[in-house]
Amino acid sequence: MGPEGPGPLFMTLFRGLSAFPITPADAQGQVNTLALRSLLDRLVEADVDSIGLLGSTGSYAYLSRFERRRAVDAAIDQVAGRLPVMVGIGALRTDDAIAFGQDARDAGADALLLAPMSYIPLTDDEVFEHFKAVARATDLPLCIYDNPAATHFSFKPSLVGRLAQIPTIVALKSPAPGADAVIRHLEESRAVTYPGFSSGYSVDRHAMEAMLGGGDAWYSVLGGLFPEPCMQILRAVHAGEAAQARLLNARLEPLWSLFTEFSSLRVVYAAASLLGLCKGMPPRPILPLPDEARQRIGEALDLLGLV
């Protein structure tokens, strides 16, 4: 965190629902800031706890430095301090991740999210030094982004423990394993970090169980487009109504199935275009889903009253 210490918005950073919108862009990778602003309005209106800009679903890995900066500038302007904004800054090169982090800081981001993108598989020491270099050069609260399906690197508790000793590294975003495994994962994270260090979860289908088990944050793809059903679940969790939370989560099963079948990114791109919010073109080589899949997504959204 900066020399002034954490501001008031820090209270909901890495806590509750962190909503991850897509970053609408054209075929050349130019960000459609108007469409992005509309998506952000939905999140501000729903009063989510924070925004995760340029996450994996926000296709950060496919955007140039210039376009990432355009997206951050538009987001900071649109959100206007009403919610904390965390920005994904992952890159294959350490110097690029530093540059993206400094850009985000200079643009007014509240926090950074760093995934260890890899091509040549990385060792624990390499990832440690990478995070240390970025943390030192950026000086914003930083969340460790564990997403092995995309980065091809898995954080062991021992590495999380080492990283948590770096003053600005204050949170961990892990993919939630199934309901039976998430509590043990959370205990492992707690065991290697200090009280107040945030352990949060992605993978929407399973995140609810993690929150019931005491997880700090739900990093949500669905919440980036449809925040309300996620907020309902979280309200039940926070009220201690586990049965109600599970019921609400089970209602979303048609969407969770589609997420598993096609990937959450492809499904939310299709959903955003069905809502008329953007053209729904993920960055090539990723293709828009075929009509038959789009129709099934439309039916699921309709069933849930989301369109």
Add this chain to the structure above:
Amino acid sequence: MGPEGPGPLFMTLFRGLSAFPITPADAQGQVNTLALRSLLDRLVEADVDSIGLLGSTGSYAYLSRFERRRAVDAAIDQVAGRLPVMVGIGALRTDDAIAFGQDARDAGADALLLAPMSYIPLTDDEVFEHFKAVARATDLPLCIYDNPAATHFSFKPSLVGRLAQIPTIVALKSPAPGADAVIRHLEESRAVTYPGFSSGYSVDRHAMEAMLGGGDAWYSVLGGLFPEPCMQILRAVHAGEAAQARLLNARLEPLWSLFTEFSSLRVVYAAASLLGLCKGMPPRPILPLPDEARQRIGEALDLLGLV
């Protein structure tokens, strides 16, 4: 291939020993073209069959478009038509891969090597469309680069068969499985392609068995720095001296073990610096090997008479 059809160099493209040098660069990712030229001189002198510039070991994934172009320009100038030069053009975005391919073509490359880099896992159809778009836009002979450890995408024979129907896609570079599995892999490739389509192998330790079994090319990391011991093995293969080829390959076991332990990229970076050919700094976050490992590499090279 271009409108003039294949030139004389095409005869050794995708055949025999294709040597993959590292791309020396500084901490900011600026290519050291002088050091690159020295590395290429060693390959021209050894009369390898082709050069694989900007392969995975050539750290293409970590270099900007500008620096990739600088590397290709320097290589084409230094090699001066004495050997065919194939250039790696992989990128996370389809439009970037097209641009890198067109740059390489414009610089005078003889062939392209395309790996399906991924962040969000790709489907077969997405990889097919990606390759089709790049092949159409570049019009040079193109080699499919299957490297699941780095790209996190595995080519099934059915997809190779579809891609082989695109006129300029004429070769496949696969990681050689162990000696017991490579012949079946080669048969599967042959079954879905046409006579003359090249099936070649990387993973130095196992490539020799693939060549004994009739593989078309050995895409070699060791050969990018030490071509002679690889050429010796290939000469034995081509003379039908299987026992001698296996003996020569077994002699290199100390290096193959180090490749497995530290990755071939880290080992050749260390070896190149031990030879005084460059500073041996892989792109961060990849770290130079610690002194103890460097010493073991030096001892292995010494034992083999390579330093």
